[in-house]
Amino acid sequence: MNKPFYGWWVLLGLCMMYFASNGIGLNTLPLFFPEMAKEFGWDPAKATLPSSLLYLTIAIMSPFIGQLLDRFDARKVIILGTIGVVAALLMFAKITDFNQLLLFYVAFPLMLSMMGIITSMYVIRQWFDKKLGLAIGLFLNSSSLGGAVFAPWAGSIVKAQGWQTAALYISIVGAVCMLLPLLWIKIRPSDVGQLPDGEAAVKAVERHTVTNLEEPRGVTFKQAMRFPGFWLLTVVTGVLWFCITGFLSSQGFYYKDLKLDPAQAGQISGVYFGFAVVGKIVFGYLSDRLDKKKVMLFAVVTLLLGVLAMKMSLSNVSWMYGFAVLYGIGYSAAFTMIQILVAEYYRGRAYGSILGVVSMIDTLAGFAGVIVLGTLRKNNGDFHTAFNMMMLLCAAAAVATFFVKKPTST
Numbered sequence: 001m002n003k004p005f006y007g008w009w010v011l012l013g014l015c016m017m018y019f020a021s022n023g024i025g026l027n028t029l030p031l032f033f034p035e036m037a038k039e040f041g042w043d044p045a046k047a048t049l050p051s052s053l054l055y056l057t058i059a060i061m062s063p064f065i066g067q068l069l070d071r072f073d074a075r076k077v078i079i080l081g082t083i084g085v086v087a088a089l090l091m092f093a094k095i096t097d098f099n100q101l102l103l104f105y106v107a108f109p110l111m112l113s114m115m116g117i118i119t120s121m122y123v124i125r126q127w128f129d130k131k132l133g134l135a136i137g138l139f140l141n142s143s144s145l146g147g148a149v150f151a152p153w154a155g156s157i158v159k160a161q162g163w164q165t166a167a168l169y170i171s172i173v174g175a176v177c178m179l180l181p182l183l184w185i186k187i188r189p190s191d192v193g194q195l196p197d198g199e200a201a202v203k204a205v206e207r208h209t210v211t212n213l214e215e216p217r218g219v220t221f222k223q224a225m226r227f228p229g230f231w232l233l234t235v236v237t238g239v240l241w242f243c244i245t246g247f248l249s250s251q252g253f254y255y256k257d258l259k260l261d262p263a264q265a266g267q268i269s270g271v272y273f274g275f276a277v278v279g280k281i282v283f284g285y286l287s288d289r290l291d292k293k294k295v296m297l298f299a300v301v302t303l304l305l306g307v308l309a310m311k312m313s314l315s316n317v318s319w320m321y322g323f324a325v326l327y328g329i330g331y332s333a334a335f336t337m338i339q340i341l342v343a344e345y346y347r348g349r350a351y352g353s354i355l356g357v358v359s360m361i362d363t364l365a366g367f368a369g370v371i372v373l374g375t376l377r378k379n380n381g382d383f384h385t386a387f388n389m390m391m392l393l394c395a396a397a398a399v400a401t402f403f404v405k406k407p408t409s410t
Contacts, residue, residue: 005198007127007189011135013181014120015142020174021085021112023146026054026248027273028154028170029092031265034252035163042098043378050098051249051370053105054112059363061113066356069122074187078123081114082182086175093167115178117339118359122352125343126188129196130288133340137284140336144276144328150174151273155266219407221350225357229405233345234358236404237338238365239397240300243307243390244331246369250377250386254310257382258317268324275328283333287340296337297401303330304394311387338362345406 030051037047068077088108095101120139128135150170157166189195224230247254255265279299286295306327313319338358346354376386 003192003194006186006192006194007135007196007198010123010127010185011139013185014123015139016177016181017082017115018117018120018139019142019146019149020177021116022143023150024089024170024174025085025108025112027143027147027269028150029167030249031151031154031252031262031269032158032163032167034256035158035262036095036101039163040098046098049371049374050101050105053102054109055245055363055367055370057106057109058113058116059360059367061110062118062359062363063353063356065113065118066352066354066359069119069352069356070350074119074122075185078115078119078185079182081111081116081119082178084111085115086171086178087111089171089174090168092171093164118352118355121339121343121355123185123187125347125351127196131197132343133284133287133292134281135284136339136343137280137282137287137336140284140332140339141277141280144273144280144332147273148270148277151269152263152266155262155264155269158262158266219346219348219350221353224346224350224354224407227407229403229407230346230354232400233338233341233404234361236300236397236400237358238361239393239400240303240331240334240338241362241365242369242372243303243393244335244369245363245366246373246386247310247327247331247390249370250373250383253377254383258313258320268320271321271324272328275325276332279329279332280336283336284340287337292337292341292344293401293404296334296341296404297398299330299333299337300394300398300401301330302326303334304391304398306330307387307390307394311384311391314382314384314387341404 033047033051037043065077068074085108088104088111092104092108095104121136124135124139125132154166154170157169186192219227251269252265255268260268279302283295283299303326306323306325306329309319309322309326313323342355342358343351372389373383373386376389377383380386
């Protein structure tokens, strides 16, 4: 009798870690910025500036992490990064000045790059093949689920007890979620005597024999860098990250412009991240059954409609529910499909290194989004110009998606 497929346990562990690290670090901490700005006398642009270091640090680290994963034990990388992230989050509630906030946004992303999306995607690619889209969708969904859980909880605590207490409580819960999975996570199916997707040995050998004849070990790193389609894909993902990350960093001030109190902002964030959960699971599932590029295009168009609803809400606050649904689904679906396309197109010997370069470009674009959207809001007094830029970029990404092609290995 075959043993149950251990890959689902590995995926559960990775989801728990991503649920806490990104659900808190990326999707919830920005909600504290307006309160911190008020307490310490910072203007909105200054309050959001340190978070831009998060993306710059991850961008610098990403290529190195990808190389490490292709050459060394990924489990050791994950353990070190997880311990560092837990320590950084527990210290966030103790911040008392701007320099300490700057230090946090260097230390936290440094550790996050070692246990975050690059290492998790690397491990998932080892365990899943036929069910890769579903596995990636479930994994990425955990970040949005983290936002849906931690953001409203943090918002209610901020209103009742202040941002420091809220930061401490969510960090303690997050520490438990991140440390426990280290007890059972394995990097490869062979570590427990299994094969990807839990297939029977004979079927797996037959399928991989055919696959290997067509694509021996995937494209090399140099081949990928010379392929025009690779750089076109990075343009698409860079545009999406500019929009997605730029907004996530400024979301607290968007809710402030709508005149929402912390509890109301937490509630609408819960709806937003709740629909992001739906987007990642549904689009991951669809990618295993339909043409991946067409599914990607649908995701980008949905994101564009979400930005439109976001712009409309500045004039009519009732549109914020349309934003929460459309943008939540659109951003999560586009993010999921980018990861699936890279995993599908560039699987093989250099996947870790290639993923590192893609992540570097993603995070650099996210860094630019944080700076540009925050500056536009400061200079114009609202987000109208910023949202117009985001709509134009999403439209350009939709056009570029038509020309993305899968590389031909040699």
